[in-house]
Amino acid sequence: xxxxxxxxxxxxxxxxxxxxPERALEDLCQSMDAEQLNARTGLKAAVRDVTLSISSGEIFxxxxxxxxxKSTLLRMINGLILPTAGxxxxxxxxxxxxxxxxxxxxxxxKMAMVFQSFALFPQRTALENAAFGLxxxxxxxxxxxxxxxxxLERVGLGKDLDRLPQQLSGGMQQRVGLxxxxxxxxxxxxxxxxxxxxxxxxxxxxxxxxxxxxxxSPRTIVFISHDLDEAVRxxxxxxxxxxxxxxxxxxxxxxxxxxxNEQVRHFFQDVDAASxxxxxxxxxxxxxxxxxxxxxxxxxxCSKVQKMACIIDEHNLFKGVLQKNGEIISAEKGPALTAxxxxxxxxxxVANVPYPIPVIGSDQRLIGVISPRRLxxxxxxx
Amino acid sequence: MDVIxxxxxxxxxxxxxxxMSRCVEWLLNHAQPIFLVIDYAxxxxxxxxxxxxxxxxxxxxAPLIAVLAGWRVSLSFAILSLLGLNLVLxxxxxxxxxxxxxxxxxxxxxxxxIGIPIGIFSARRQHIWAITRPxxxxxxxxxxxxxxxPAVMFxxxxxxxxxxxxxxxxxxxxxxxxxxGIRQVPVDLIEAGRAFGCSERQLLWKVQLPNALPTxxxxxxxxxxxxxxxxxxxxxxxxxGLGDVVLRGIQQLDVGLGFEGGLAVVILxxxxxxxxxxxxxxxxxxxxxxxxxxxxxxxxxxx
Numbered sequence: 001x002x003x004x005x006x007x008x009x010x011x012x013x014x015x016x017x018x019x020x021p022e023r024a025l026e027d028l029c030q031s032m033d034a035e036q037l038n039a040r041t042g043l044k045a046a047v048r049d050v051t052l053s054i055s056s057g058e059i060f061x062x063x064x065x066x067x068x069x070k071s072t073l074l075r076m077i078n079g080l081i082l083p084t085a086g087x088x089x090x091x092x093x094x095x096x097x098x099x100x101x102x103x104x105x106x107x108x109x110k111m112a113m114v115f116q117s118f119a120l121f122p123q124r125t126a127l128e129n130a131a132f133g134l135x136x137x138x139x140x141x142x143x144x145x146x147x148x149x150x151x152l153e154r155v156g157l158g159k160d161l162d163r164l165p166q167q168l169s170g171g172m173q174q175r176v177g178l179x180x181x182x183x184x185x186x187x188x189x190x191x192x193x194x195x196x197x198x199x200x201x202x203x204x205x206x207x208x209x210x211x212x213x214x215x216x217s218p219r220t221i222v223f224i225s226h227d228l229d230e231a232v233r234x235x236x237x238x239x240x241x242x243x244x245x246x247x248x249x250x251x252x253x254x255x256x257x258x259x260x261n262e263q264v265r266h267f268f269q270d271v272d273a274a275s276x277x278x279x280x281x282x283x284x285x286x287x288x289x290x291x292x293x294x295x296x297x298x299x300x301x302c303s304k305v306q307k308m309a310c311i312i313d314e315h316n317l318f319k320g321v322l323q324k325n326g327e328i329i330s331a332e333k334g335p336a337l338t339a340x341x342x343x344x345x346x347x348x349x350v351a352n353v354p355y356p357i358p359v360i361g362s363d364q365r366l367i368g369v370i371s372p373r374r375l376x377x378x379x380x381x382x
Numbered sequence: 383m384d385v386i387x388x389x390x391x392x393x394x395x396x397x398x399x400x401x402m403s404r405c406v407e408w409l410l411n412h413a414q415p416i417f418l419v420i421d422y423a424x425x426x427x428x429x430x431x432x433x434x435x436x437x438x439x440x441x442x443x444a445p446l447i448a449v450l451a452g453w454r455v456s457l458s459f460a461i462l463s464l465l466g467l468n469l470v471l472x473x474x475x476x477x478x479x480x481x482x483x484x485x486x487x488x489x490x491x492x493x494x495x496i497g498i499p500i501g502i503f504s505a506r507r508q509h510i511w512a513i514t515r516p517x518x519x520x521x522x523x524x525x526x527x528x529x530x531x532p533a534v535m536f537x538x539x540x541x542x543x544x545x546x547x548x549x550x551x552x553x554x555x556x557x558x559x560x561x562x563g564i565r566q567v568p569v570d571l572i573e574a575g576r577a578f579g580c581s582e583r584q585l586l587w588k589v590q591l592p593n594a595l596p597t598x599x600x601x602x603x604x605x606x607x608x609x610x611x612x613x614x615x616x617x618x619x620x621x622x623g624l625g626d627v628v629l630r631g632i633q634q635l636d637v638g639l640g641f642e643g644g645l646a647v648v649i650l651x652x653x654x655x656x657x658x659x660x661x662x663x664x665x666x667x668x669x670x671x672x673x674x675x676x677x678x679x680x681x682x683x684x685x
Contacts, residue, residue, distance in 0.1 A: 137579060
């Protein structure tokens with residue numbers, strides 16, 4: 001899904017609001033929590049010593065409650081807010097070193113932003129709003145309107161080009177907001193709680209649309225959210241923030257299964273584990289594995305099969321299943337699960353097939369099998 | 383004797399006033415060429431506007447204004463303004479009204495030309511606002527008669543000092559409301575502008591001004607109304623027009639004449655107010671307004 005070149009790297013980033021903010025970086029203050037710091041110095045530390053690296057093509061969710069500094073972090077990526085200390089590097093360019101004109105160019109070419117409040121220009125039509133970024137970049141009128149129309153069509157607003165924002169519903173407005181960003185075709189999308197202001201149903205719809213768009217043409221998306229389910233659904237990786245610090249950064253599964261501390265565990269206790277954990281992590285080794293070659297020779301062995309046996313060839317590739325009654329179901333016909341299937345998606349199949357279902361890796365190797373009992377256990381023990 | 387001396391002493395000029403009159407005196411002696419240029423420019427502008435307004439005869443101009451009123455405001459207002467203008471004509475005050483209108487337009491035009499940029503600069507640079515704000519307070523609270531005196535000293539009596547006094551009196555609202563309009567543009571829109579790569583200049587023309595326009599237009603309306611209210615006072619230094627009629631009414635204790643002049647001012651005021659207010663309407667949902675708005679902003683923003 002993502003290659004490993006870091007497109008955005010955030011290095012020991014600090015943002016402190018207040019007079020003489022550099023005071024917060026002193027040794028003494030670093031050990032305080034945000035409340036103590038505010039009480040002693042009057043400073044408000046929004047982001048404290050954050051180091052992250054975001055790869056090209058991944059959806060990176062920064063999650064945390066309000067006031068955890070996630071929006072400030074996002075605004076330091078495109079230089080809307082300048083850091084107190086540390087550096088953000090985008091494609092090798094340190095943001096704080098850029099001159100105003102270079103920064104404007106970078107924002108035009110490299111990254112577009114989607115806002116929680118939509119931030120559409122009320123006197124511009126949907127089309128003109130979508131064309132805004134291109135207009136600023138100096139693209140000729142005809143061309144920018146054409147691109148804006150394409151972007152609006154992509155988000156499903158091809159018929160509402162000439163309507164003003166106030167004539168559109170919240171969901172439609174945010175589609176315009178998304179189109180305004182997509183029209184620039186930026187390699188990086190910054191989304192600041194983009195779907196938080198929408199109704200749950202519309203939010204779900206928008207999330208799916210974002211994933212579809214991402215599948216069409218992958219971009220680096222930095223997505224700010226306070227909604228855990230949203231973070232888990234969208235994020236390739238999640239950074240969990242609290243009081244300006246990153247508690248843990250990793251895939252949803254890592255955060256769920258291997259929480260770094262009690263706070264992370266606490267955060268994730270309500271998440272629907274079945275939709276995060278994948279079958280490969282809970283699969284058990286099959287009770288009986290038979291090599292394809294042996295199968296042809298030793299038919300006796302096969303009659304002793306208790307429930308089922310998995311058949312593999314000499315390269316450990318999955319070939320099929322031998323049932324209790326001696327019947328062989330080949331890999332092409334029989335039910336099997338791919339490694340990245342979530343437990344939720346596997347439930348129906350596991351419940352309806354009389355024997356444990358094999359789990360197959362992307363290289364066709366047998367990873368293990370999963371039985372209803374195993375599935376239930378995985379939900380209890382985590 | 384002593385008491386009388388003391389009373390006179392309290393009303394005679396103190397050191398502050400002394401300083402001010404020295405300053406005016408110095409300007410009179412050294413800055414005469416500047417006053418000549420200003421005199422020439424304003425005379426030209428106000429004169430030209432009056433000439434243009436006098437070209438169409440009353441029977442043509444009155445219906446034209448009524449048509450404008452019908453288009454911008456409503457049909458009933460068009461009928462009302464036509465009746466009002468006929469009344470002015472019937473009272474024999476058409477020509478003074480045109481003079482007044484010319485003075486108001488010239489002064490407002492200059493006030494907007496100076497005031498809008500000042501408002502923009504003030505909104506963008508807080509330290510400029512720190513200077514502008516007390517000056518505006520001074521302009522608004524200083525009794526208008528006070529700056530009639532230096533105006534007369536610099537420019538004599540007539541159209542030019544009247545225009546300048548009117549200009550000073552009417553400029554504060556447009557500066558204040560331009561400032562307010564720009565400062566009130568929602569933060570997220572400014573952020574969106576910046577996030578999409580706007581330079582400071584693009585931010586002003588593409589984000590701040592279009593969003594501040596309704597408030598700014600309210601400032602324009604207020605400026606025009608204040609200019610009109612200054613007309614009677616300006617007539618004391620030879621501004622002419624309807625103010626002159628009212629002033630003559632006062633001087634001759636002629637209630638009827640004063641009332642006629644006053645009524646004509648009111649009629650003009652109502653028409654100007656409603657017409658300029660229709661420009662300030664911030665209702666985007668009205669069907670033709672977005673297009674007008676678009677046309678207006680496109681004057682600057684089209685590349």
